[in-house]
Amino acid sequence: MTLFSDPSRTEAATASAAPDEGLRRTLGVNRRRFLSTCTAVAAGAVAAPVFGAPPALAQEQGRDHDHERGGQVLVPPHKRGIILYTVRDATGRDPLATDLPSGFREVFKQLARHGYSQVEFAGYRQHANAPGGADLETVEGAKLLRSWLDEYGLRAQGNHGFIPPSWPLTTADLDTFKKHLEIANILGMAHMGTGGDPTGSSYREDWDRAAEKWNAMGAIARSAGIKLYTHNHDGAYGFLLDGGPLDDQGRPTRSSGIRKLEYFLKVTDPKLVWLEMDIFWAHVAQYKFRTYTAHDGSTRENVFDPAGLVFRNNRRYPLFHAKDGVVSTTNGMGYEMVPFGTGVIDYTTFFSRVGQRNYHNPMIEDDNSPSATDPAQSLREAKISYDNLAALRKRRH
Numbered sequence: 104m105t106l107f108s109d110p111s112r113t114e115a116a117t118a119s120a121a122p123d124e125g126l127r128r129t130l131g132v133n134r135r136r137f138l139s140t141c142t143a144v145a146a147g148a149v150a151a152p153v154f155g156a157p158p159a160l161a162q163e164q165g166r167d168h169d170h171e172r173g174g175q176v177l178v179p180p181h182k183r184g185i186i187l188y189t190v191r192d193a194t195g196r197d198p199l200a201t202d203l204p205s206g207f208r209e210v211f212k213q214l215a216r217h218g219y220s221q222v223e224f225a226g227y228r229q230h231a232n233a234p235g236g237a238d239l240e241t242v243e244g245a246k247l248l249r250s251w252l253d254e255y256g257l258r259a260q261g262n263h264g265f266i267p268p269s270w271p272l273t274t275a276d277l278d279t280f281k282k283h284l285e286i287a288n289i290l291g292m293a294h295m296g297t298g299g300d301p302t303g304s305s306y307r308e309d310w311d312r313a314a315e316k317w318n319a320m321g322a323i324a325r326s327a328g329i330k331l332y333t334h335n336h337d338g339a340y341g342f343l344l345d346g347g348p349l350d351d352q353g354r355p356t357r358s359s360g361i362r363k364l365e366y367f368l369k370v371t372d373p374k375l376v377w378l379e380m381d382i383f384w385a386h387v388a389q390y391k392f393r394t395y396t397a398h399d400g401s402t403r404e405n406v407f408d409p410a411g412l413v414f415r416n417n418r419r420y421p422l423f424h425a426k427d428g429v430v431s432t433t434n435g436m437g438y439e440m441v442p443f444g445t446g447v448i449d450y451t452t453f454f455s456r457v458g459q460r461n462y463h464n465p466m467i468e469d470d471n472s473p474s475a476t477d478p479a480q481s482l483r484e485a486k487i488s489y490d491n492l493a494a495l496r497k498r499r500h
Contacts, residue, residue: 174496177454178465183492184221184260185214185467186424188298190481192473194229203478206233208251210482215255217486218493222252223422223466224262225298227286242282245289252290259290260464261379261422263298263334270316280320284327294421294464295324296332296379300339301367306354307345310363314370321375332377332422337436339364340388340407346398358395360405362388368416379422381468383440385409386428386448390437410456417459425450425465425492440471442484444491455497467492 187194190210198205204213206229214222227244231237235247252259265283267276287295301313317333324331340362347357364378389407397403413420427446428438438446457463467488472481 174499176493177451177460177495177497178492179460180218180493181220182460182464183219183467183489184223184464185219185485185488186223186225186263188225188263188470189468189472189488190214190485191225192478192481194233196478197230197232199232201478204482206230206235207239207248208234208254211251211255211257213482214485215257217482217489219257219485219489221258221260221464221466223260224264224290226262226264240286242285242289245286249290259287259292260466261292261294261296261332262287262290263296266297266299267320270312272319277323280323284324284329287329288327292329294330294332294377294379296334296377296422298334300336300364301333303338305341305344305363307343307366310343310366311370314367314376317367317376318372321372321377325375330377330421331375332379333367334379334424335364335381335384337384337387337391339367340385340409341392342395342405347396347400356396357398357400359398360395360403362392362407365412368419373419376419377422378416378420379424379466380409380413380420381424381426382409382448382450382453383424383426383428383438383468385412387436387438391435410453413457417457418462420457421462421464423463423465424468425488426468426470440469442469442472442491443467443488444494445487451495451498454495465492 187207187210193204193210193213194207196203196205198209204210211222227240227248228238229235235244238244239248249259262283265279267273267280269276272280284295301317302309304310317331321331342358343361343363343366344355344357345359345361345366346355348355350356367376368378385407386409389409393406394402394404425443427441427443427448427450429441429446431437431439438448440446444450454460454463454465467485469484469488472484474480
């Protein structure tokens with residue numbers, strides 16, 4: 104049983120499946136054309152997206168059976184992914200000092216054996232003794248990574264990587280951003296993003312500024328055929344301070360009841376800016392941010408509905424982080440992370456409600472999988488999580 108009521112449990116709304124928009128790019132981008140286009144966009148000229156050919160998934164994992172084992176598969180095989188942060192100890196360990204999988208190539212091999220079809224990167228570094236060396240955050244490194252992905256039938260679906268800290272963008276930040284877009288194209292990504300929120304502020308003025316920046320970066324990414332996404336933690340689904348009496352610095356102290364990322368969705372261009380919902384942190388937000396002080400000073404309740412927000416903005420959420428939790432009444436968050444499918448977050452209801460199962464890309468994540476005393480734990484738990492994700496079926500009515 105869950106710690107508190109979830110509005111998603113009382114609704115049965117679903118959306119029809121939509122075609123996968125993620126289109127794999129060919130290996131070896133026209134570097135001169137790509138860089139010149141990005142420079143033009145940065146100056147204010149937005150070019151049309153450049154798309155490649157549809158992906159050829161090695162094991163035809165998209166061919167799932169809707170009623171296999173008694174119900175509709177909620178996450179089709181070709182949409183089952185994992186963010187490599189979950190197994191960061193494995194990519195980072197010394198292959199000369201262990202018989203366990205180590206480095207990107209061996210980890211890809213193991214994840215493919217587990218059944219995964221997709222991976223989301225969390226940077227491009229591994230142990231120096233692994234094939235390719237420590238730093239693969241280069242064009243040549245990306246080509247090597249792509250060859251390994253193709254070897255094991257995996258697709259790169261995103262990266263928690265570089266988002267320029269400057270605004271307006273400095274030349275150095277713009278150049279680095281363009282390099283990451285080029286790497287994303289070589290890897291065949293449809294999406295590129297970050298592990299952080301657009302801003303840590305609670306004030307509308309700062310979110311307006313963040314939206315201006317993300318619209319500009321999203322235009323640059325779109326010119327390269329990439330969807331740029333931001334990832335949430337719990338604070339981004341807290342309430343925006345946008346009215347009421349001002350504090351001594353002239354800032355609002357009360358809320359209209361709109362949540363920060365809900366506002367961000369309204370003020371960003373849906374053709375340029377995308378989101379990855381971390382479902383665990385969204386449920387933490389549901390636990391933590393239940394009441395707000397309205398402009399008139401009254402206290403009002405508004406229980407966050409993660410699945411409802413996705414359903415209302417479905418195409419804006421191409422990716423999810425699928426991490427699970429057990430109830431905690433002591434840590435202030437309401438949940439403790441555990442391997443997917445071993446906690447209490449109702450993923451059957453969540454995925455049923457948001458629908459569009461051939462559009463969304465759920466990425467398994469567990470921050471706590473690496474263990475200082477059990478080096479095999481993260482890859483073992485990755486298998487447990489995959490099996491539980493694959494087992495999800497829509498309930499019969």
